[in-house]
Amino acid sequence: MIEIAEVPEECRTKHLFLLIGTNPLPNYVAALLLASDSGKVHLLHSSDTLNIARALRGQIKVRLPAVECTLREIPNADSAEIRKRVREIVAGLGRNSAVGLHYTGGTKAMAVHVYRVLEQELPDVVCTYLDARTLSLRIDGREDEQTRWVAAGSKCLVTLNEVARLHGYPEFKKEVIRTPGQPQRTNLLESLAIVHASRERWAQWQAYVAEAKFQQLPCKETYPKLDLLITSFDNLCDGQASEDRVATSLGDYEKFVSYSKWLNGGWLEEYTLLQIHDLAEGLGLQDYGMNLIPFSGTRNKPLREFDLDVAAMRGYQLFAISCMVSERVDKCKEHLLEAYVRARQLGGDEARVALVCLYEEPERLEREIQEEWFMDDKVRVFGREHLPNLKDHLREWFLTANL
Numbered sequence: 001m002i003e004i005a006e007v008p009e010e011c012r013t014k015h016l017f018l019l020i021g022t023n024p025l026p027n028y029v030a031a032l033l034l035a036s037d038s039g040k041v042h043l044l045h046s047s048d049t050l051n052i053a054r055a056l057r058g059q060i061k062v063r064l065p066a067v068e069c070t071l072r073e074i075p076n077a078d079s080a081e082i083r084k085r086v087r088e089i090v091a092g093l094g095r096n097s098a099v100g101l102h103y104t105g106g107t108k109a110m111a112v113h114v115y116r117v118l119e120q121e122l123p124d125v126v127c128t129y130l131d132a133r134t135l136s137l138r139i140d141g142r143e144d145e146q147t148r149w150v151a152a153g154s155k156c157l158v159t160l161n162e163v164a165r166l167h168g169y170p171e172f173k174k175e176v177i178r179t180p181g182q183p184q185r186t187n188l189l190e191s192l193a194i195v196h197a198s199r200e201r202w203a204q205w206q207a208y209v210a211e212a213k214f215q216q217l218p219c220k221e222t223y224p225k226l227d228l229l230i231t232s233f234d235n236l237c238d239g240q241a242s243e244d245r246v247a248t249s250l251g252d253y254e255k256f257v258s259y260s261k262w263l264n265g266g267w268l269e270e271y272t273l274l275q276i277h278d279l280a281e282g283l284g285l286q287d288y289g290m291n292l293i294p295f296s297g298t299r300n301k302p303l304r305e306f307d308l309d310v311a312a313m314r315g316y317q318l319f320a321i322s323c324m325v326s327e328r329v330d331k332c333k334e335h336l337l338e339a340y341v342r343a344r345q346l347g348g349d350e351a352r353v354a355l356v357c358l359y360e361e362p363e364r365l366e367r368e369i370q371e372e373w374f375m376d377d378k379v380r381v382f383g384r385e386h387l388p389n390l391k392d393h394l395r396e397w398f399l400t401a402n403l
Helices: 025-034 047-063 079-091 108-121 160-166 183-197 199-212 224-236 243-250 256-283 329-350 362-373 390-400
Strands: 002-004 015-019 040-045 068-073 099-102 126-131 136-139 148-151 172-175 285-294 308-314 317-323 352-356 379-382
Touching: 015 025, 015 108, 025 047, 025 099, 025 126, 025 160, 025 329, 040 047, 047 068, 047 160, 068 079, 079 108, 099 108, 160 172, 160 285, 160 308, 160 329, 183 199, 183 224, 183 243, 183 256, 199 224, 224 243, 243 256, 256 285, 256 308, 256 317, 256 390, 308 329, 317 329, 329 352, 329 362, 329 379, 352 390, 362 379, 379 390
Parallel strands: 002 148, 015 040, 015 099, 040 068, 099 126, 317 352, 352 379
Antiparallel strands: 126 136, 136 148, 172 285, 285 308, 308 317
């Protein structure tokens, strides 16, 4: 197999056939990489994947307005009918037409029989496949030629909203980073991370929550191990912290007690997103956000069953991060499984998922999950020990997720 730097021009064929499966993202990437200017993309779908094909066609037209994109229904299993229908389509192309077949999606029967017809009816069909594990475009060799491959991960940038629209949602409702230009808020997030990274500090934090119930700020005399956090509250208020001043400085609510949900766990999502924001330019993370919820295409209401705590796009790969302020292994597993299912639904086999939590044996939990769910290395667990230097651990994850 030979690595090449760019997609060869001869692979950008006038007619590109895409086999439509349950996830449209690989075919979307293939269209962006392989469709020629003013060419034609044929979406070969079954009756079951018609809506997926429609959503894909709509998004292709947004990014490639000069490309004609047509829907072509074929059976997903009946070999004779597949061949018959494809021959009918090919008959209208012309014997010497430049044709490409991208077979990442669809059923095995579709791939086999579409390929056979194209090979019989047309010379020099270019066949390609998108490898989910290596994020590479594989170009099949003809006869004795070796397979060529192109590293495609950074050649095709896809936004979170494009992923949403590929699945029939208008967009994601999401929150973006708030802390740039707010060093005091950043300092508060870092102090909360330090508190939760230490079992002793966390125990005192839990005692404060149980006793004060966020009706008042913690004081150093009663909660000495919360000294860094108390100092952060002071810094928010120019050295004179009070419940009302902290609430005003944070900017969301008028009363400090109204931040109980955020202080009990919501801060971890914001802290994680802050690390991603700081890493974005260096790692090529072109889009990211937290509390992502896709809007329904019919009622324009958020569908909370598909929400993601934190997500980022690197090229066309979705990274989803579930955040949970808990050390209970059952809760951690449940939270991670939910995120894994949602991420795979949206980002396909390319998606990678992580959990940020307080579990003290994250490597052990990671191994258990991989063994129980047969996930190989598609999941990562960051525990209590990772919180103070979460940025470094996230950087390593982004860089090694496909190795």
